[in-house]
Amino acid sequence: MRSLQVSVLSSVILMLGIAPACSQSGVEPNAPGTGSTAPVEFREGEQKFTAHCSRCHGVGGVGTTQGPAFLHKVYEPNHHGDVAFQRAAANGVKAHHWQFGDMPKIDAVKPEEVDEIVKYVRWLQKQAGIF
Template structure:
């Protein structure tokens, strides 16, 4: 089962890499889509993000046609604090900034996982000059 899941994840990653990342960002820059490798201390968050979030939010948080980019000022810590990510994973989110539809809760992602994911996302945002 683990092998088939890894194959599925690999297929999704290839498909995401082949398709242009697209989000409704109000004209704000999203970065180049070229993401440096995360520092060692953030690799767990990167892996959890790629496994659980990237299908909608894109590899490196650049967004897709299914979900918004996290490399947008609206997701900076002063607007969407770290706790907002915890609530989103646990409860889902009603669409309020974008036209992607509601985000479902993500049962596979536990609070400790979200902590790692948020640290990785904040690093991506710093790399992109969001804050």
């Protein structure tokens, strides 16, 4: 089972790319309409994730040097429920699992947008075998 999870995670990372969250050209990698791998029902969340989250959490949620990967067991729904994402966007988060520093609140994202982002993140996590 463990080797299957590693294989699925590796496939997801390869499909999504291991590019840095911000390209040198200033254009976000995997911008809307440029190679989405998400099913149609998750693309709105993917676009919002790319716009609001990928700078720190990486394209496809793989993390960067500025923020943790969401493709980690600590972010499974039983540990960080969907409401945790809402609170993080609305209030920011004090560093508690990682050494990336505090997450600022994200004023530009509305609660209904966070709902779409969470659906996309949960889809990514399922693809990676997180839950």
